[in-house]
Amino acid sequence: MTAPTRPSTHTGKLLVALISRLHLYIGLFVGPFILIAALSGIAYLLSPPLEEWLYHxxxxxxxxxxxxxxxxxxxxxxxxxxxxxxxxxxxxxxxxxxxxxxxxxxxxxxxxxxxxxxxxxxxxxxxxxxxxxxxxxxLPLRTAIDHFHRQLLMGNVGRLYSELAASWLWVAALGGVLLWIRQRRSLKALVSPHSTRRRHATLGLIISLGLLFFSATGLTWSQWAGAILRNFVMPGAGARQVPQRR
Structure with a gap:
């Protein structure tokens, strides 16, 4: 006779499965935003010398x-x-x-x-x-890059997508860290160091703090979520105008 499965073990498996699915689906959702935000952020940093040349x-x-x-x-x-x-x-x-x-x-x-x-x-x-x-x-060049960074040139629709992606990014990052911790304790996770899965886990662990910082700072500058956060920290501040510049 087999011993009955303990409820705690069953609950733990369900929790891990939930975290794994959230990590996957949120990653698919926020992946395009991270790529666009990273590239446009780099372009924004490079815009001053470009403007010096373009508007000389x-x-x-x-x-x-x-x-x-x-x-x-x-x-x-x-x-x-x-x-x-x-x-x-x-x-x-x-x-x-x-x-x-x-x-x-x-x-x-x-x-x-x-x-x-x-x-x-x-x-x-x-x-x-x-x-x-x-x-x-x-100047217009940096303005266009900034609007693309914040709104994806889609107005409020793009801004809403950016806020949703930043709101769920920390969940994906922490979920990946929890999955990495569990896999480190499991013999089944001992795959080849050169495997795609191992590389993904290692790279994700390295950049997890950056993703959390990116999510937190992005939300504070957002239009809707930022107003809620400011009102939570300083009641009444959420009604103030959202800063338009960094």
Missing amino acids: DTLYGVNQGEPQPLAEQIAAAQRYLDSATLPSAVRPAPEPGSTTRLMYSEPSLGPSEHRAVFVDPISLEVTGDTTVYGTSGI
């Missing part, structure tokens, strides 16, 4: 001479726009040879967007006219 004629002007007063630079932008409207924000030239960024609010632009007119502070020549984002006046 806009960002730089004459580097020899005496800079004109800021009022004269604003007047040059007003003549260019054929309007007496004052800019909503001004970023003076940060160094000799660079241009001043004058930002104007227009009803046709989206949230946090401004029309930026770039003026050479020495020659008072307008070197550029483009749409920028945020109070710092981020």
Whole structure:
């Protein structure tokens, strides 16, 4: 006669099976997001030197001479726009040879967007006219990469998918760690060190802390989940506007 299976053993097997299925399905769900987020994050880090090259004629002007007063630079932008409207924000030239960024609010632009007119502070020549984002006046290239990183260029649908993926990422990471711990204790898990399964487990264990950090920080900057987290930590903070920039 065989001994009856103990309830604790049966429950443990069901729990392991549940964790294994969640780890698999969540991995399939968040995998595309992780790939896109990683590639777009790298592109975002590389965007400043790319912008220096792409917008060089806009960002730089004459580097020899005496800079004109800021009022004269604003007047040059007003003549260019054929309007007496004052800019909503001004970023003076940060160094000799660079241009001043004058930002104007227009009803046709989206949230946090401004029309930026770039003026050479020495020659008072307008070197550029483009749409920028945020109070710092981020240029179109970095803005496009950032929107792709946060929304996958799909608006709220892409942002919702990103939040769901970040919300479940920590479950997949911790589930993988628990499965690795169980397999280490089992003789059946002693497979070849060169097997795909062993490599997956080893790599997953190494990057698990990074995935947890990625999930936590991503959620704090998210629109819906971030508001809940901020309201939990600081009651009433969830109603504040979600930061648009890092």
